[in-house]
Amino acid sequence: MPELKIGHLRGGLCVYWYENGRRQRHQLEACTRKEAEAEALDVYKREALRPSAPTVSDLWQKYLEERKGRPVAETMIYTGKPVLKHFGALRADQIDAPCCRSYADIRYKAGVQPGTVWTELGHLTTVLNWGKTTRLIDHVPSIPRPQKPAPKDRYLTRQEIKRLFDAASQPHIKLAILLMLSTAARVGAVLELTWDRVDFDRNQIDLRKSASGPRKGRAVVPMNPGLRDALLGAKQAALSDYVIEWAGKPLKKITRGFSSAAKAAGLEDVTPHVLRHTSAVHMAEAGIPMSEISQYMGHSNTSITERVYARFSPDHLRHAADVLDFTQRD
Known part of the structure; x- marks a missing residue:
């Protein structure tokens, strides 16, 4: 069992530990540190026994299955290719701002425009929000996106x-x-x-x-x-x-x-x-x-x-x- 530590989160106490190099953090109901230490073990056991959370690839596939036959599903088959290459193996709780910025940098180096990256990360947010709505995941991380480009003015006379x-x-x-x-x-x-x-x-x-x-x-x-x-x-x-x-x-x-x-x-x-x-x-x-x-x-x-x-x-x-x-x- 990893070392459990007590910290502060949203004005209260939390328990956190490290799993495969990533911090796992959960809010506690306890008001005192002594109560938190007792509750922390229960929280860890509950989370350890919980079935593993679905990855982004899992959620994306389930989302496409539910939307099968709709135009959005056809579109997201294509936007999913670069998104899943970067985020596919991750769970929602493993996605953070640096991870999203890294994705944007990779796409820019490949010659992709900010508007396309804005759309791709927007589709990632859509899938994660759907995952929470359907209770497949508990939390949707904040997905920072590049600024949406202004409408292009180029047209022909x-x-x-x-x-x-x-x-x-x-x-x-x-x-x-x-x-x-x-x-x-x-x-x-x-x-x-x-x-x-x-x-x-x-x-x-x-x-x-x-x-x-x-x-x-x-x-x-x-x-x-x-x-x-x-x-x-x-x-x-x-x-x-x-x-x-x-x-x-x-x-x-x-x-x-x-x-x-x-x-x-x-x-x-x-x-x-x-x-x-x-x-x-x-x-x-x-x-x-x-x-x-x-x-x-x-x-x-x-x-x-x-x-x-x-x-x-x-x-x-x-x-x-x-x-x-x-x-x-x-």
């Missing part, structure tokens, strides 16, 4: 969009760019789009893979005339079920082709996701209501849309500014 179209020499890249801009869809949704979800009779495109999901950032959106004409031409030449194809086969990514087009157009800091941002900014600048933009973007609620895009609307805070015009005379 109409002149830049024209340059990008003109520079896209490959037909499938040009069509993918037009789809992303016209539907405000993520590149993944565009590459997964099949012809059975392009409804020319209703002039609609269903960006969802199925009626049940994934739904993140995916919606049913109308086709504008320019996109309709481009899709009708592409449909006649189609060799597969996928709208974006190359040599009759679907594509998993268009990174190289898109980057070449952006470089040829003389555009810097432009990725496929910038096109989604561009679509939303142009809608906001045209005065489209935030509720409509939110639906178009497939956002779960309007507050997300307002936080990022309301500042681009010509009427944003206009009434508030008029109220603060103290030069007006009664």
Whole structure:
């Protein structure tokens, strides 16, 4: 049995000991040191006999099993890879601030942006909170995260969009760019789009893979005339079920082709996701209501849309500014 020591915690007494180099600490009900020494042994026996607490890997797997079929589960399969590599073998009580900072440093050295680390550590917090709610663990440690990045301002002007179209020499890249801009869809949704979800009779495109999901950032959106004409031409030449194809086969990514087009157009800091941002900014600048933009973007609620895009609307805070015009005379 390890040496039990009495200490102070949250204004009271506690017992602590070291196990595999890590301190185990538990609050006591005792008010005096003599009472604490007697209670400490009972606490140790209780904790020693308790089944071993689940690791982060255990909790993560159980969380995914409960959320199976939901978009969040699919997302957390990917965010879980780096998180579990670092935290997987640990129990919740073994996670502390230095451990989290170490994880962030490792990810930064791998070229990962702070926003991604913010998301990954947020998913770790989600799993631990779920573990406490389901009574699999007793305590959720504080998980320090990097500051959440401000929304990116990079978007394309109409002149830049024209340059990008003109520079896209490959037909499938040009069509993918037009789809992303016209539907405000993520590149993944565009590459997964099949012809059975392009409804020319209703002039609609269903960006969802199925009626049940994934739904993140995916919606049913109308086709504008320019996109309709481009899709009708592409449909006649189609060799597969996928709208974006190359040599009759679907594509998993268009990174190289898109980057070449952006470089040829003389555009810097432009990725496929910038096109989604561009679509939303142009809608906001045209005065489209935030509720409509939110639906178009497939956002779960309007507050997300307002936080990022309301500042681009010509009427944003206009009434508030008029109220603060103290030069007006009664």
